[in-house]
Amino acid sequence: MNRLLKMVGANIKLIRLEKGQTRELLDEMCEIQPTYLGDVERGQRNITRCRLRKLLCGLENLLQR
Template sequence: MQDDSDILKRIGSKIKALRLEKGMSQEELAEKSGVDRTFIGGLERGERNVSVMTLCDILRGLKYQIQTFFSHL
């Protein structure tokens, strides 16, 4: 069983990896997701707890399905 104490860091790292894979800046992702750039930065560093709805908006901005996101986290 995996330790979930670092879940925020794992989510943030995955978001960052996907963003970089798409060649997007934090600002571009924020604009496409409808959130502030500083939120994206905090999320990527594992400092922010993201709601499910906001995570869906961010993944939509990345054109990535939430089911796939969690299956590869």
């Protein structure tokens, strides 16, 4: 499970960085706590499906910019 969390977090971070966006912007777009995304990106937080869906929606919005 830990390996999966690290892979998901790394991919979220990669997409965010490729778009040149900050964690703060993605936090705001996803309506999640600022420290939560950092924990997810480092693979330190077990993400729920609900929050994953929010993050994916936020990433989709970043990709459309």
